Amino acid sequence: MKNIIKSLGILLLLSILAACGKNGSANDDVVIIGVTGADGEQWDVLKELAREEGITIELKEFADYTLPNNALANGDIDLNSFQHIAFLSQFAKENNVDIVPIGSTVIAPLGIYSDKLDDISGLKEGDKIAVPDDPSNLGRALRLLETAGLIKLKEGTGLFVDTTSIEENPKNLEIIPMVAQQTPRVLQDVAASLINNGIAGQAGFNPLEDPIFLEDGDSESALPYVNVFAARAEDAQNETYLKIIELYQSEQVKKAIEQETKGGSILLNIPQDQLIDTFEQLKGEE
Structure with missing residues (x-):
């Protein structure tokens, strides 16, 4: 035993x-x-x-x-x-x-990418711009376009804005919301695309060097x-x-x-x- x-x-x-x-x-x-x-x-x-x-x-x-x-x-x-x-x-x-x-x-930081332009100023009348379509990132993308001087949003709009919140669009840019993961895949079909940083990295971009316009990640906003x-x-x-x-x-x-x-x-x-x-x-x- x-x-x-x-x-x-x-x-x-x-x-x-x-x-x-x-x-x-x-x-x-x-x-x-x-x-x-x-x-x-x-x-x-x-x-x-x-x-x-x-x-x-x-x-x-x-x-x-x-x-x-x-x-x-x-x-x-x-x-x-x-x-x-x-x-x-x-x-x-x-x-x-x-x-x-x-x-x-x-x-x-969110970036604006393009395989056709070297500078944001190169956008022309009626150009297409792809943006992520989920509410938080769509609002973020539109505010970045506003910071870049491309559009103006209505006064008093909150963080979660959409394309109906655009008050001024001088170049009549066609802003196309889509699933965030698709934004780098449509670059051949649009003038520019707003791509989330992580998705940009997965697509082979350098998130600091490749954007033609970049969000300020140090701001309180x-x-x-x-x-x-x-x-x-x-x-x-x-x-x-x-x-x-x-x-x-x-x-x-x-x-x-x-x-x-x-x-x-x-x-x-x-x-x-x-x-x-x-x-x-x-x-x-x-």
């Missing part, structure tokens, strides 16, 4: 050691993060840093911007990291889901476009999730982001209460 008990004890010990060898710890926390692009070098760096803290990060990739928020709200994933505050606030409001920003990642980690509201103070956010702010991750985006994305460390305040303000906008 003693030999049997001893053998069982050895088998149990070997099982524990095998689990440790596979995951780094017998008690690893597994956190599933939804993303729309899992090939960034920063994720490999973050995974390694988290593993050293006993946290296993698994990435779940989605092809559409709405899917990671639905998956988060439904409990299929633990966090997501793909969107800015403006997009999240609009989604939460329209879909009545209780998900909130709990940590900042980067800001990626850019705060709604800071990208975030989002969680269910009940998990806003989850210690494991907050540890992942802390690790994301490390120098190792910062260097990986700079290398991956060629300096096109800027790592920001904004307090959670400020992120949530901005989120709530945007949710309250009509």
Whole structure:
């Protein structure tokens, strides 16, 4: 009997050691993060840093911007990291889901790209311009066109404007909203296209050097476009999730982001209460 008990004890010990060898710890926390692009070098760096803290990060990739928020709200994933505050606030409001920003990642300035023009001044009467069609990025794109002096929006319009909010369009530009992922693919068919930074990088562009006009990512007006980690509201103070956010702010991750985006994305460390305040303000906008 003693030999049997001893053998069982050895088998149990070997099982524990095998689990440790596979995951780094017998008690690893597994956190599933939804993303729309899992090939960034920063994720490999973050995974390694988290593993050293006993946290296993698994990435779940989605092809559409709405899917990671639905998956988060439904409990299929633990966090997501793909969107800015403006997009999240609009989604939460329209879909009545209780998900909130709990940590900042980067800001990626929006750019105007063209394979026909070297300067924004080269746009001609009636030229076509492609813009992303989701409410937050459409408003952002129209405000960038206004900053570039191409259109003027109606006074008093909020953040979530659309083409009906255009008051002046001196060159009668044809502004064509479309799914954000399509904006780089139509460059041959339009004079210019407003392409989100991450999508531009995936399409092979240098987000700092290739745009013919670039958003100022350092301005206060850019705060709604800071990208975030989002969680269910009940998990806003989850210690494991907050540890992942802390690790994301490390120098190792910062260097990986700079290398991956060629300096096109800027790592920001904004307090959670400020992120949530901005989120709530945007949710309250009509």
